[in-house]
Amino acid sequence: MPTTTPSPAVSPADLARLTEHWAEPPSLRAWFSTVDHKRIGRRYLVTAGFFFALAGLSALAMRTQLARPEAGVVSPQEYNQLFTMHGTAMIFLFATPMLFGFGNFLVPLMIGSRDMAFPRLNAFGYWVFLFAGLFMWSSLPFGAAPNNGWFAYAPLTGEQNTPGLHMDVYALGLLFLGISTTAGAINFIVTALKLRAPGMSLNRVPLFVWAIVATAFMVIFALPALNLDNAMLFLDRRFDTHFFDPSAGGNVLLWQHLFWIFGHPDVYIIVMPALGIVSAVLPAFTRRGVVGYPLVVLAIVAIAIISFGVWVHHMFATGLPQLSYSFFSAASTIITIPSGLQIFAWLATMLLGRLVLKVPLLFVIGFIVTFVLGGFTGTMFALTAFDQQVTDSYFVVAHFHYVLIGGAVFPMLAGIYYWLPKITGRMYGERLGRWAFWLIFTGMHVTFFPMHLYGLFGMPRRVYTYRSEPGWDGWNLVSTVGSYLLAVGLLLVLVGVVHAVRRGKPAPPDPWSGDSLEWSTQSPPEPYNFPVLPRVHSLHPTWDERTAESTGPGASADRVLSEGRRTLLTSELDAHRERAVEMPESSLQPLLLAGALLLFFTSMLLAWYPVAAVAVLVVVVTIAVWLWPPRRPDRELGVTA
Amino acid sequence: MTTTRAESRARLTGGLLLWYGVLGGAVAWVVHLLAGWSLDELTCAAGSERVSAVPLWQAVGLAVVVPALVTVGSLLVAALAWRRTAQAQEAGADDRAFGRARMLATLGIWANLLFLTIIVLGGVAVLVLPPCQR
Numbered sequence: 052m053p054t055t056t057p058s059p060a061v062s063p064a065d066l067a068r069l070t071e072h073w074a075e076p077p078s079l080r081a082w083f084s085t086v087d088h089k090r091i092g093r094r095y096l097v098t099a100g101f102f103f104a105l106a107g108l109s110a111l112a113m114r115t116q117l118a119r120p121e122a123g124v125v126s127p128q129e130y131n132q133l134f135t136m137h138g139t140a141m142i143f144l145f146a147t148p149m150l151f152g153f154g155n156f157l158v159p160l161m162i163g164s165r166d167m168a169f170p171r172l173n174a175f176g177y178w179v180f181l182f183a184g185l186f187m188w189s190s191l192p193f194g195a196a197p198n199n200g201w202f203a204y205a206p207l208t209g210e211q212n213t214p215g216l217h218m219d220v221y222a223l224g225l226l227f228l229g230i231s232t233t234a235g236a237i238n239f240i241v242t243a244l245k246l247r248a249p250g251m252s253l254n255r256v257p258l259f260v261w262a263i264v265a266t267a268f269m270v271i272f273a274l275p276a277l278n279l280d281n282a283m284l285f286l287d288r289r290f291d292t293h294f295f296d297p298s299a300g301g302n303v304l305l306w307q308h309l310f311w312i313f314g315h316p317d318v319y320i321i322v323m324p325a326l327g328i329v330s331a332v333l334p335a336f337t338r339r340g341v342v343g344y345p346l347v348v349l350a351i352v353a354i355a356i357i358s359f360g361v362w363v364h365h366m367f368a369t370g371l372p373q374l375s376y377s378f379f380s381a382a383s384t385i386i387t388i389p390s391g392l393q394i395f396a397w398l399a400t401m402l403l404g405r406l407v408l409k410v411p412l413l414f415v416i417g418f419i420v421t422f423v424l425g426g427f428t429g430t431m432f433a434l435t436a437f438d439q440q441v442t443d444s445y446f447v448v449a450h451f452h453y454v455l456i457g458g459a460v461f462p463m464l465a466g467i468y469y470w471l472p473k474i475t476g477r478m479y480g481e482r483l484g485r486w487a488f489w490l491i492f493t494g495m496h497v498t499f500f501p502m503h504l505y506g507l508f509g510m511p512r513r514v515y516t517y518r519s520e521p522g523w524d525g526w527n528l529v530s531t532v533g534s535y536l537l538a539v540g541l542l543l544v545l546v547g548v549v550h551a552v553r554r555g556k557p558a559p560p561d562p563w564s565g566d567s568l569e570w571s572t573q574s575p576p577e578p579y580n581f582p583v584l585p586r587v588h589s590l591h592p593t594w595d596e597r598t599a600e601s602t603g604p605g606a607s608a609d610r611v612l613s614e615g616r617r618t619l620l621t622s623e624l625d626a627h628r629e630r631a632v633e634m635p636e637s638s639l640q641p642l643l644l645a646g647a648l649l650l651f652f653t654s655m656l657l658a659w660y661p662v663a664a665v666a667v668l669v670v671v672v673t674i675a676v677w678l679w680p681p682r683r684p685d686r687e688l689g690v691t692a
Numbered sequence: 693m694t695t696t697r698a699e700s701r702a703r704l705t706g707g708l709l710l711w712y713g714v715l716g717g718a719v720a721w722v723v724h725l726l727a728g729w730s731l732d733e734l735t736c737a738a739g740s741e742r743v744s745a746v747p748l749w750q751a752v753g754l755a756v757v758v759p760a761l762v763t764v765g766s767l768l769v770a771a772l773a774w775r776r777t778a779q780a781q782e783a784g785a786d787d788r789a790f791g792r793a794r795m796l797a798t799l800g801i802w803a804n805l806l807f808l809t810i811i812v813l814g815g816v817a818v819l820v821l822p823p824c825q826r
Contacts, residue, residue: 252788254795345798353803356718357810360725372736373825374752375729377817382725385810625789 060606061582061613068613073165073578075637084637086170087578091177092156093474096467098177099149100545102184106140109133111538114498118531120519130515131198132217136191138201139221142317143228144184146459150324151176151235153466154263156474158239160569160576161257163248163585163592165618166634168241171641171677172234178645179231186652187224190216197221200513202314203284205295205306210288219656222285227652229278236267236274244623248568249610250587250598252625257567257590258341261348262327265355269316269323272359277313280306289658304369311362319358321455323351325462326393329415332462332469333397335563336412337404340591343396350389350396357386367438376435383433390426394419409563410484414465417492421457425450428503443513446506452499464491464544471548472562476575477555483547490540497533501526566591571602584610584619587626644673710793713773714800716766717807724759724811728752728818736824748823756815763808770800 061069075081075090085091113133116124125133155173159166167173190196195216199208208218243264247256283294284306293299295306330341341347363371363379397419406412428450432438441447464487471479505526510517517523561570570593572580585592586601593599601610612618612631620629651666653659735741735748743751774797780790 250788252792254788254792345795346802348795349799349802352799353806356721357806360721360810363729370826372732372823374817374821374823375732377821378725378728378814381810381813381817385806385813388806625792 060603061611065611065613066582069579069582069611070577072613072616075578080639081637083642084174084639086166086174086635086637086641088155088159088167088170088173089474089576089578091173092152092154094177095148095152095155095180096474098181098184099145099152102140102144102188103149105188106137106145107538107541109137109140111534113137114531114534116515117517117527119528120524121516125515127515128194128198131513132191132194132196134513135197135200135221136188139187139197139225140184141455142201142321143225144180144187146321146455147232147317148180149463150263150266150321150459151232151239153328153463153470154239154324155235157470157569158242158260158263159246160473160572160580161260161567162243162246162251163568163581163587164242164246165580165584167238168246169238171635171638173238174638175641175644176231176234176238178642179234179648180228182645182649183224183228183231183652186227186649187220190220195220197224202310203306204310205284205287205303208284208288208306209295216656219285219288222281222288223652223656226278226281226285227648229274229281230648232270233274236270239263239267240271245620246618247621247626248585248587249619249621249626249628251592251621254345255587255590255592255626258330258344258347258351259324259327259567261351262323262330265351266320266323269320269355269358273313273316273320276309280309280313285655304366307366307369308362311365312359315362315365316355316358318451318454319354322458323354325418325459325466326351328462328466328469329397329418330393331565331567332411332415332465333400333404334591335469335565336407336409336415337400338407338564339400339404340566341396342399342403343392344590346392347396350392353389354386357382357389361386364432364438367432367435368442373435380433380435384430387426387430387433394423394426409468410479410481410488411465411469413485413488414461414468417488418457418461418465421453421461421492421495423457425453425455425457429454441506443511444506445502445510445512448512449499449502449506452495452502456495456499461491464488467544467548469563470569471551472558472574473569473572474575475552475555476558477551478558478562479547479551479555483543483550487540487543487547490536490543492540494533494535494537494540498530498537499533501529501533561593564594566594568592571599582611584612586610638677640673640677644670644677647673709769710773710796710800713766713770714796714803716769717763717800717804720759720762720766721807721810723762724755724814727755727759728814731755732823741824749818752818752823753815756811756818760808760811760815763804763811767801767804767808770797770804773797774801 286292293301360382558574583602583606588597589595647669654662777794
């Protein structure tokens, strides 16, 4: 239940009308048909967390296998499936959807809107994500999970080298998931450009929202390359086309080029919103705004663009001309400057502010330490000569775990603790949170730091076992012990969240004195988010009296909008008020469409082509019904008797 | 208040110039990267070091010089926009569009400097490396 009294600016009648238009009754149908961005955001967070647990358990099985030389915990075939599903799930089913979950819950609240721009598309995106994740994970118990590594290099992924359904699951699963990610990205862009509260010009947009929008643009430009790659892989495997077959005029490097045109921006697609979380958390725990706001925006925009020009640094060992490498090497080196800019901005913020050392800030500090170490080894890869020496060794595994756990998981955990009161309406236990932080921080470094060493000693990645002679066994045992520590820490986070939801103290609307608009709503927010849509006067609206006054007594009716399910449309650059728009109500169509797509992809996988044709028909009909203009009263259409 | 045609044309030109100042360097760098890389890769793969009658290093050099000049132009426009908005704010203009334009101009200056650096580094490589050395 919300924990504050109703807004004094709105009459009880208006509040009753808002509730009537926006609230969803607690029923099974409402559960399946909801389009509320907060419920969908929470579902993204929980589902991504579930896939994270599955991928984490896969990692534990692998580390148990590698704890001793020549162990037999899992077979080579099982190991191949475990490391592929671990990587694929962490990248595609956990990191991006988790951050989309934060975005879904928070973007409308941070910009002062009542929902996302396309609520039904939002619900559709979630259902597709859920079904695509289940589609991929359900192949594991059948021994048919993807087994060629998360970047699936051709020609190893061809039917001849990898028979069975394994890589079909990979190609179709990622194509299926891509629909969700693209839909989500479009929604974020339109929401942030068109639904900002009046007055929130571009120079007053929260850094988290900038990060989400930049990420969404990256998704729009990067994902088509991956989709094309996977479509060609599936066609090669199933219908004997020869896109990656040099003997028939194809090209094996085509896979790598397309994959990394997507894959390197994807690193930033994962890290960027997480960096946005850091910029959102810091002001509350340093008692000041982030230093150098325009430069942090510059860093976000520059990274989003330059990340598309560095992909060949993943291919420095493929024998292309040195001059070609140098163009990409230059971009790979320079991209560290905007990344470094953000780090210095956060350090300066902490230096100039007054630190409040709560759990979210601990995770931010853990992030800075870990991410900088990962960035340091990343810069080493920009040097072609070094990159060629360590390609496909455990050094690379160490590097990207520092970047991804440091750069994404630590900020996500900071975000979970920071926004838990807003999301659930309950406070977490500080002591348990601190234990979780120290276990995760220690476990992470004990697991992955030794990988730099045994990578440099020559241990290749993706081997299911090794012999004792090279001297890798001691370091591997250390990594395995670390991985169990890390798992215990993550388990404590889960325990902390469940405990908070069940027995936590009720949270006030703004327990941290945060600076962005979500803290001016109730905890958890009402279905309509804001009784009065605010008028924004500064970059830190909740610290700004004029913005607070705009939602106080005397707020004009054109920002209450209680006559219907409505929110405000504003201009893209300066957020000038344009008009109020009617938002769609809950619907089962998103679920139905996602279900039809699941049927299509499953029947394609199992070569049930007639069923696939029926599924296509259902998809077309559902889309037609969805887009059919609603019947409106004559009066609304301007028809008079 | 009515807006005359001349005012709206000036507004459009100003807006387009501002966006050139913000994104010109980025677009120029994309052209530099794609042109330089594909010229080098495709010509060398065909076993040649010439593009028609032009030596490959000169063709790739062109893919450095032209984008670099475009980026310098974009940098100058961004700097000019930054100065103008600063003057307007000093004169007491309280329109939030000025604040937004000033931020975009700041962003443009720094972004153009970054993109110019990448293009110049690519130019250094053209001078140092034989175009088809593997």
